[in-house]
Amino acid sequence: MTPAGDLNYHLYESGAAVAALDAFLAAYEEVYAEPPYNAGPSDVAEFIEHYQIHVQRDRMRLIIARDGDETAGFIYGYLLPAYTSWWNNVLTPLSKDFTHEDGTRTWAIIQLAVRKPWRRQGVAARLHAELIHGLDVERVTLTVRPEPEAEAAHAAYAKWGYREVGTSHPWEEAPFYTAMVLPLKAPAAEHTPAPRREL
Secondary structure (H helix, E strand, O other): OOOHHHOEEEEEEOHHHHHOHHHHHHHHHHHHOOOOOOOOHHHHHHHHHHHHHHOOOOOOEEEEEEEOOEEEEEEEEEEOOOOOOHHHHEOOOOOHHHHOOOOOOEEEEEEEEEOHHHOOOOHHHHHHHHHHOOOOOOEEEEEEOOOOOOHHHHHHHHHOOOEEEEEEOOOOOOOOEEEEEEEOOOOOHHHOOOOOOOO
Protein backbone atom coordinates (compact mmCIF):
# COMPACT_ATOMS: atom_id res chain seq x y z
CA MET A 1 0.00 0.00 0.00
CA THR A 2 1.38 3.38 -1.03
CA PRO A 3 1.61 5.97 1.82
CA ALA A 4 -0.76 8.93 1.53
CA GLY A 5 2.03 11.35 0.70
CA ASP A 6 3.26 9.14 -2.13
CA LEU A 7 -0.08 8.82 -3.90
CA ASN A 8 -0.66 10.83 -7.07
CA TYR A 9 -3.12 13.69 -6.57
CA HIS A 10 -4.71 14.92 -9.80
CA LEU A 11 -6.53 18.23 -10.11
CA TYR A 12 -9.41 18.66 -12.55
CA GLU A 13 -11.27 21.91 -13.11
CA SER A 14 -14.36 22.88 -15.09
CA GLY A 15 -14.48 20.99 -18.40
CA ALA A 16 -11.77 18.53 -17.41
CA ALA A 17 -13.84 17.52 -14.38
CA VAL A 18 -16.72 16.48 -16.65
CA ALA A 19 -14.62 13.79 -18.32
CA ALA A 20 -13.12 12.70 -14.98
CA LEU A 21 -16.38 11.27 -13.61
CA ASP A 22 -15.59 7.77 -14.89
CA ALA A 23 -12.25 7.88 -13.07
CA PHE A 24 -13.87 7.94 -9.61
CA LEU A 25 -17.46 6.77 -10.09
CA ALA A 26 -16.67 3.16 -9.10
CA ALA A 27 -15.02 4.47 -5.92
CA TYR A 28 -18.13 6.53 -5.18
CA GLU A 29 -20.36 3.47 -5.60
CA GLU A 30 -18.12 1.38 -3.34
CA VAL A 31 -17.88 3.94 -0.52
CA TYR A 32 -21.53 4.95 -0.51
CA ALA A 33 -22.80 1.36 -0.61
CA GLU A 34 -21.54 1.18 2.99
CA PRO A 35 -23.68 2.12 6.02
CA PRO A 36 -25.08 4.59 6.87
CA TYR A 37 -25.50 5.58 3.20
CA ASN A 38 -26.51 2.21 1.70
CA ALA A 39 -26.66 3.79 -1.73
CA GLY A 40 -28.19 1.74 -4.51
CA PRO A 41 -28.43 2.19 -8.30
CA SER A 42 -31.02 4.98 -8.06
CA ASP A 43 -28.79 6.91 -5.63
CA VAL A 44 -25.81 6.56 -7.96
CA ALA A 45 -27.91 7.74 -10.90
CA GLU A 46 -29.00 10.76 -8.85
CA PHE A 47 -25.38 11.50 -7.95
CA ILE A 48 -24.38 11.44 -11.63
CA GLU A 49 -27.21 13.84 -12.45
CA HIS A 50 -26.14 16.22 -9.69
CA TYR A 51 -22.49 15.98 -10.66
CA GLN A 52 -23.29 17.10 -14.19
CA ILE A 53 -24.79 20.25 -12.65
CA HIS A 54 -21.97 20.74 -10.16
CA VAL A 55 -19.25 20.74 -12.81
CA GLN A 56 -20.87 23.84 -14.29
CA ARG A 57 -20.51 25.79 -11.03
CA ASP A 58 -18.04 28.63 -10.74
CA ARG A 59 -14.45 27.48 -10.05
CA MET A 60 -15.49 23.86 -9.62
CA ARG A 61 -12.50 21.77 -8.56
CA LEU A 62 -12.02 17.98 -8.30
CA ILE A 63 -9.04 16.14 -6.79
CA ILE A 64 -8.56 12.40 -7.31
CA ALA A 65 -5.98 10.42 -5.30
CA ARG A 66 -4.53 7.47 -7.19
CA ASP A 67 -2.39 4.55 -6.11
CA GLY A 68 -1.05 3.39 -9.44
CA ASP A 69 -4.11 2.61 -11.56
CA GLU A 70 -6.48 2.51 -8.58
CA THR A 71 -8.53 5.40 -7.25
CA ALA A 72 -7.93 5.72 -3.51
CA GLY A 73 -10.25 8.65 -2.90
CA PHE A 74 -11.65 11.89 -4.25
CA ILE A 75 -12.96 15.29 -3.21
CA TYR A 76 -14.73 18.09 -5.03
CA GLY A 77 -16.51 21.37 -4.49
CA TYR A 78 -17.22 24.79 -5.92
CA LEU A 79 -17.71 28.45 -5.08
CA LEU A 80 -21.15 29.27 -3.68
CA PRO A 81 -22.97 31.75 -5.93
CA ALA A 82 -24.63 34.87 -4.57
CA TYR A 83 -28.06 33.28 -5.15
CA THR A 84 -27.25 30.05 -3.26
CA SER A 85 -29.82 28.33 -1.07
CA TRP A 86 -27.06 26.61 0.95
CA TRP A 87 -27.76 28.48 4.19
CA ASN A 88 -31.54 28.27 3.75
CA ASN A 89 -31.18 24.54 4.46
CA VAL A 90 -29.65 25.19 7.89
CA LEU A 91 -32.39 24.93 10.51
CA THR A 92 -30.33 26.65 13.21
CA PRO A 93 -30.89 30.44 13.18
CA LEU A 94 -27.88 32.27 11.68
CA SER A 95 -27.37 35.99 11.27
CA LYS A 96 -27.83 37.66 7.89
CA ASP A 97 -24.22 38.79 7.99
CA PHE A 98 -23.11 35.19 8.40
CA THR A 99 -25.29 33.78 5.60
CA HIS A 100 -24.68 36.61 3.13
CA GLU A 101 -23.03 35.41 -0.10
CA ASP A 102 -21.65 37.58 -2.88
CA GLY A 103 -20.27 34.86 -5.15
CA THR A 104 -16.70 35.15 -3.85
CA ARG A 105 -17.00 34.46 -0.13
CA THR A 106 -17.54 30.73 0.45
CA TRP A 107 -16.28 27.50 -1.04
CA ALA A 108 -18.50 24.43 -0.53
CA ILE A 109 -17.13 20.90 -0.38
CA ILE A 110 -19.74 18.56 -1.82
CA GLN A 111 -18.05 15.16 -1.66
CA LEU A 112 -15.05 13.69 0.17
CA ALA A 113 -14.58 9.93 0.12
CA VAL A 114 -11.71 7.50 0.68
CA ARG A 115 -11.90 3.78 -0.03
CA LYS A 116 -11.38 1.38 2.89
CA PRO A 117 -7.84 0.16 2.07
CA TRP A 118 -6.53 3.75 2.19
CA ARG A 119 -8.36 5.02 5.27
CA ARG A 120 -6.61 6.23 8.44
CA GLN A 121 -3.46 6.98 6.46
CA GLY A 122 -3.91 10.72 5.94
CA VAL A 123 -5.41 10.47 2.46
CA ALA A 124 -8.53 12.46 3.37
CA ALA A 125 -6.43 15.20 4.97
CA ARG A 126 -4.19 15.41 1.91
CA LEU A 127 -7.18 15.51 -0.46
CA HIS A 128 -8.68 18.31 1.61
CA ALA A 129 -5.42 20.26 1.66
CA GLU A 130 -4.98 19.89 -2.09
CA LEU A 131 -8.55 21.05 -2.75
CA ILE A 132 -8.41 24.25 -0.71
CA HIS A 133 -4.81 25.15 -1.58
CA GLY A 134 -4.69 28.62 -3.08
CA LEU A 135 -8.42 29.32 -2.72
CA ASP A 136 -8.98 33.05 -2.36
CA VAL A 137 -12.10 32.75 -0.23
CA GLU A 138 -13.08 33.71 3.30
CA ARG A 139 -14.27 30.27 4.37
CA VAL A 140 -15.03 26.68 3.41
CA THR A 141 -18.26 24.90 4.30
CA LEU A 142 -19.49 21.32 4.18
CA THR A 143 -22.15 19.07 5.63
CA VAL A 144 -21.65 15.70 7.30
CA ARG A 145 -23.90 13.07 8.81
CA PRO A 146 -24.39 13.67 12.55
CA GLU A 147 -22.57 11.77 15.25
CA PRO A 148 -22.39 8.90 16.05
CA GLU A 149 -23.08 7.92 12.40
CA ALA A 150 -20.02 9.82 11.19
CA GLU A 151 -17.90 10.06 14.34
CA ALA A 152 -14.58 9.66 12.50
CA ALA A 153 -15.49 12.36 9.98
CA HIS A 154 -16.50 14.78 12.74
CA ALA A 155 -13.19 14.18 14.52
CA ALA A 156 -11.23 14.78 11.32
CA TYR A 157 -13.05 18.00 10.44
CA ALA A 158 -12.61 19.34 13.97
CA LYS A 159 -8.89 18.55 13.76
CA TRP A 160 -8.69 20.48 10.48
CA GLY A 161 -10.27 23.54 12.10
CA TYR A 162 -13.96 23.24 11.21
CA ARG A 163 -16.66 24.27 13.66
CA GLU A 164 -20.30 23.26 13.72
CA VAL A 165 -22.81 25.98 12.85
CA GLY A 166 -26.10 24.08 12.86
CA THR A 167 -28.24 21.29 11.47
CA SER A 168 -28.88 21.17 7.74
CA HIS A 169 -31.83 19.51 5.99
CA PRO A 170 -31.26 19.98 2.25
CA TRP A 171 -34.55 18.54 1.01
CA GLU A 172 -37.68 16.95 2.46
CA GLU A 173 -36.68 13.29 2.06
CA ALA A 174 -33.03 13.88 2.93
CA PRO A 175 -31.42 12.87 6.23
CA PHE A 176 -30.26 15.56 8.61
CA TYR A 177 -26.66 16.75 8.41
CA THR A 178 -24.32 18.84 10.53
CA ALA A 179 -23.25 22.04 8.76
CA MET A 180 -19.63 23.04 9.40
CA VAL A 181 -17.43 26.00 8.50
CA LEU A 182 -13.65 26.42 8.24
CA PRO A 183 -12.51 30.08 8.34
CA LEU A 184 -9.59 30.78 5.97
CA LYS A 185 -9.26 34.52 6.49
CA ALA A 186 -10.90 37.33 8.43
CA PRO A 187 -14.35 38.30 7.07
CA ALA A 188 -14.95 41.68 5.55
CA ALA A 189 -16.18 44.14 8.17
CA GLU A 190 -19.70 44.28 6.81
CA HIS A 191 -20.04 40.48 7.08
CA THR A 192 -18.65 39.99 10.57
CA PRO A 193 -21.17 37.87 12.49
CA ALA A 194 -22.45 39.24 15.79
CA PRO A 195 -20.83 37.57 18.82
CA ARG A 196 -22.79 34.61 20.17
CA ARG A 197 -23.37 34.29 23.90
CA GLU A 198 -22.12 30.99 25.27
CA LEU A 199 -24.68 29.06 27.30
